[in-house]
Amino acid sequence: MSKTTYRTAVHDSIRDAMLADSRTVLMGEDVGAYGGTYAASKGLLKEFGPDRVRDTPLSELGFVGVGIGAALGGLRPIVEVMTVNFSLLALDQIVTTAAALRHMSGGQFSVPLVVRMATGAGRQLAAQHSHSLEGWYAHIPGIKVVAPATVADAYGMLPTALADPDPVIIFEHVQLYNTSSDTDSLTPTDIDRAAVRRAGKDVTVITYGGCLPKALDAADELSLAGIDCEVVDLRVLRPLDDETMITSVGKTHRVVVVDEAWHTGSLAGEISARIVENAFYDLDAPIIRVCSEEVPIPYPRHLEEAALPQKDKIVAAVKSLFGQFS
């Protein structure tokens, strides 16, 4: 047993994919000579050469488009968009081209493209570098959207995504790269199911990505207060695993959804709607959402902390479901 970081898991997964399949190529800003903004592709340019590891100009629309073309032409590209903030420049390619080509062509075109993006806040990178827009992508038919929150998923989701004949967007939360866990061996994982990270009987805490550690910390603290949380890591944001969520709600009857996106129009809203649609009579209390405050994410540390979901807010939300207001 040794400790592996999320970053290393991502790196090794890309490397293993490129070793296993010569059709797999990596392109994006600073993935080559710089080694990746988050060091996730360090050494890969040297090992695989400039044909397979390509540094791109600052042209998100252009190089995502090239990735689509490459996928159409038989390659299995990994396009890295540095962060979800910059991906907005490529929305037309992802939403209006990649996601739509299969349906528009009656199945004649397949776009086996993987787009990896860093996402989220917490590093004082301020308003233009701190978005959580996974929910926007989860809105779009024709693609899959995943959010690995554990070291095992950071490694395991990529090969499955690469094997998928449709576009898959992988979101890596910036606060997760330095996290680590003991790992025996890292293997491919599914990209269909949510995972119960902590079993419990009193309340279901549903979350994904960078909020998972906060939810688990909150669950630890709440257990000292006699509240037993079941923490569900969505893992896959499109398609959502309704079965796992509904089964949990059937057991606990109370739900808190933790989502780093802004409150209004959040994916947490979609999850709430699904629970109401499918498990209304299992609920003993309204669903509570813990999301970001509706402000552009601030630069000063204390304001950024106040804007984002935190362990304390999750604890308070859960306690309120049990009439505990501290």
Next chain:
Amino acid sequence: MTACYFGEGAVAEGAFHESLNLAELWQLPVLFCCENNFYAMGTAIAVEQSQTDMTAKAASYRIPALAVDGMDVLACHNAAREAVYHVRNGGGPFFLEFRTYRFRPHSMFDPELYRSKDEVEHWKERDPIRTFTDRCLGDGALADDDIAAIRRCAEEELAAAVAYAEAGTWEPVEDLDRDVMAPATAEALQ
């Protein structure tokens, strides 16, 4: 090689510039074909382009480019032949600007308020089909009977296509969500 077609209006999009830069940087075998008909729907080129010479834009990305009389069938053919040879033989991208004109409205809903009828009539004198036909007749390459046969052939092909389409059936509504995702995924989600 890949042939990529677009109008001069699309040249204003960032995607155009990103694409040309990437194609030249990575020596991609792309033939860029700009059909410049001087109007982006209803917007005249001088209203929306600071540089109205499309080949100059390609040159700024160091992509070889030719401006072609788009109303001359043989000029188009010759330019395309040269460009295709270049791209197919490892020469990297090439850019063709076909200077042409749209006789009809952009769509059924276009009242053509943005140009004069005189201008349209003036360009119609250079109708490529008519001028090429006249040239073939003048050079003796084709006779009147040949022209008539070509026209009849085209009309029959069109009529057959229309008949085939009109005899067809609408795609069933049950197929609405077919091909959103790959079949294996769709099955798994059932």
